[in-house]
Amino acid sequence: MSAFEPTVTGSTAAHTSSPVSTATGDEGRRGSVDGSPLLQVRGLSVRFTRRGRAPVVAVDSVSFQVPAGRSVGLVGESGSGKSVTSLAIMGLLPRRGVEVGGSVTFDGDELLGMGEDRRRSLRGAEMAMVFQDPMSSLNPVVPIGVQVTEVLRRHRDMSRAGARDEAVDLLTRVGIPEGQRRLKDYPHQLSGGMRQRALIAIALACNPRLLVADEPTTALDVTIQAQILDLLRGLVAETGTALVLITHDLGVVAGMCDEVHVMYGGRLVESADRLDLFARPQHPYTTGLLASVPRLDTPRGIPLRPIPGSPTLTRAWTTGCAFEPRCTRSQANCLGDAPPMETVAGHGVRCLHPVTDDQRAAAVGQELP
Amino acid sequence: MPAATPGSLESLGSHPAAEPSPDLPPGEAGTSLGREAIRRVVRDPLALVGAFLVVGFVVVAVFAPFLAPFGPNDRVGAVTPTTIPGPSAEHWFGLDSLGRDELSRVIYGARQSLLVGVVSLLLGATVGISVGLLAGAFGGWVDALVMRITDIMLSIPGLLFAIGIAAVLGRSLLSVMIAIAVVNVPIFVRLLRGAMLAQRGSDYVVAVRSLGVRDRDVVLGHILPNSLSPVIVQGTLTLATAIVDAAALAFLGLSGEDPAVPEWGRMLAETQRFLASAPHLAFFPGAAIVLAALGFTLLGESMREALDPKYRR
Numbered sequence: 172m173s174a175f176e177p178t179v180t181g182s183t184a185a186h187t188s189s190p191v192s193t194a195t196g197d198e199g200r201r202g203s204v205d206g207s208p209l210l211q212v213r214g215l216s217v218r219f220t221r222r223g224r225a226p227v228v229a230v231d232s233v234s235f236q237v238p239a240g241r242s243v244g245l246v247g248e249s250g251s252g253k254s255v256t257s258l259a260i261m262g263l264l265p266r267r268g269v270e271v272g273g274s275v276t277f278d279g280d281e282l283l284g285m286g287e288d289r290r291r292s293l294r295g296a297e298m299a300m301v302f303q304d305p306m307s308s309l310n311p312v313v314p315i316g317v318q319v320t321e322v323l324r325r326h327r328d329m330s331r332a333g334a335r336d337e338a339v340d341l342l343t344r345v346g347i348p349e350g351q352r353r354l355k356d357y358p359h360q361l362s363g364g365m366r367q368r369a370l371i372a373i374a375l376a377c378n379p380r381l382l383v384a385d386e387p388t389t390a391l392d393v394t395i396q397a398q399i400l401d402l403l404r405g406l407v408a409e410t411g412t413a414l415v416l417i418t419h420d421l422g423v424v425a426g427m428c429d430e431v432h433v434m435y436g437g438r439l440v441e442s443a444d445r446l447d448l449f450a451r452p453q454h455p456y457t458t459g460l461l462a463s464v465p466r467l468d469t470p471r472g473i474p475l476r477p478i479p480g481s482p483t484l485t486r487a488w489t490t491g492c493a494f495e496p497r498c499t500r501s502q503a504n505c506l507g508d509a510p511p512m513e514t515v516a517g518h519g520v521r522c523l524h525p526v527t528d529d530q531r532a533a534a535v536g537q538e539l540p
Numbered sequence: 541m542p543a544a545t546p547g548s549l550e551s552l553g554s555h556p557a558a559e560p561s562p563d564l565p566p567g568e569a570g571t572s573l574g575r576e577a578i579r580r581v582v583r584d585p586l587a588l589v590g591a592f593l594v595v596g597f598v599v600v601a602v603f604a605p606f607l608a609p610f611g612p613n614d615r616v617g618a619v620t621p622t623t624i625p626g627p628s629a630e631h632w633f634g635l636d637s638l639g640r641d642e643l644s645r646v647i648y649g650a651r652q653s654l655l656v657g658v659v660s661l662l663l664g665a666t667v668g669i670s671v672g673l674l675a676g677a678f679g680g681w682v683d684a685l686v687m688r689i690t691d692i693m694l695s696i697p698g699l700l701f702a703i704g705i706a707a708v709l710g711r712s713l714l715s716v717m718i719a720i721a722v723v724n725v726p727i728f729v730r731l732l733r734g735a736m737l738a739q740r741g742s743d744y745v746v747a748v749r750s751l752g753v754r755d756r757d758v759v760l761g762h763i764l765p766n767s768l769s770p771v772i773v774q775g776t777l778t779l780a781t782a783i784v785d786a787a788a789l790a791f792l793g794l795s796g797e798d799p800a801v802p803e804w805g806r807m808l809a810e811t812q813r814f815l816a817s818a819p820h821l822a823f824f825p826g827a828a829i830v831l832a833a834l835g836f837t838l839l840g841e842s843m844r845e846a847l848d849p850k851y852r853r
Contacts, residue, residue: 302746311766
């Protein structure tokens, strides 16, 4: 995906009146039509506790909101906490050894601490999830048809025959032809792209209001990636489903999302409207990510510009900025307290020395020596 | 899991034009996992030998009255303790110490072995799978308790354990079956529980849970079917050990009440006094035990390879 052109998708304007800021602590500026966002995550933290060892903080005071019908991207590299965030939203983290704090509300109802029965009846019906690896996310010994109809029968009380007809419709909608025949097939008889289509069909079976897609295209090759993204974009627009798209691929975000949150070391480091983020990236991590993506117009022979170091160099947020060890802009005051999220005009940045517009303009010349 | 012919599937998936109409190669379409496993078993020569032995054993046991040339208790020839006729054209396996046709007795003995083997397997597997399911599904203290009991049972040598149980329960066929079943229960418990634990954290289980499927349905509809293949294999192997164990118990005098019913282990025991004069009386029942056990073992091993993705080529 090298599609960085920020084309506005049709789904954007239909459900919300104006671009919405979803930055941390910016509750005064809710912009969705009915006044409150569909999903609101406030100060979410997830700690994995292990006997005899210090707990691992995977997600730390993450706040964002998803208005109905909008697409929000959560971007970060491996280990940044984005998948754990999605599992926490869905309530799929194991109960033992995990501490989840903060607040996650769905349509005004607090999800954390909600009874497991109520949560279960939300999952699959109101909120659904598409997983990263279509190879392993389908049950290998159960035919596709049973897996699609199971959710219909569970949440929509459909008869066996009714669910089967609906399943054929669903498979057709996600671009799997001959649904009737496919129902009897086992996952190993489908290609990777087909399996991801089937998983999307299952996730969208009950018309959920929120779809969490955790790296839905990472395990697929590039041409299939584009098809799956097109499919997701189309379905989300068609059904008015709100989308939380989790990815490490800024190209995917550029083509899919209305708002983008960049995660690093378990916290959000930059939150902005998509156009704003790609036009005016301010956090050194975001600019590093953008600079590291090779572009079609980059001359050959220019080496890739990776962010130095690796995610293992992360510092605990309690001792300063987690990105500091890898940051080219770090200064003495980056160590100490964690930098706060500063939000200006809907664009939030967690950095003491953000990239300014002037610096960005000056850097353009140097980008291609 | 079952990456059948990954080459052809991959190439289909990566070809954009092929995406909308993924017609699989003719042989591949409609292949269920079970059929795929059968295909693999059929291609394995050792498995065919095993299947042949097993089928032969079952046929002999079921149709014993039609196959046996004489009744199992008909005295068809004159014998003295020192002159027991060996194999001949009329009596292929010779006569036994009471002048009965040995071939007919071996044939009828298959019934007893199959009966004991199958009943004790069903009994042991049913209890073992139920308990293993509880342990694997609930985890926590249920699991801990079940596994400790299982450990204790497994620490006692199997045959010794079976002898003890059969001796306590009294001399009857049922007590032999129960004894062998009890010995096999912890094996099934541990196997199923382990397989279920391995499945519990897998992606598709998280995916199913993300759809709000009830825990009961996740366990019974998704985790259990994926955990059964080692249990099926173990079942086949257990039939082999059950036959050997039944023979061993019978050899030691623990078998059905009626001494007239032919029973391979008991036939071996009775022949001890005549080992020098009539070695064929030890050979034929012994060979029958070995072949029956071998058949189930070969079949079980090749099923393990066919069902376990780790062995997939």
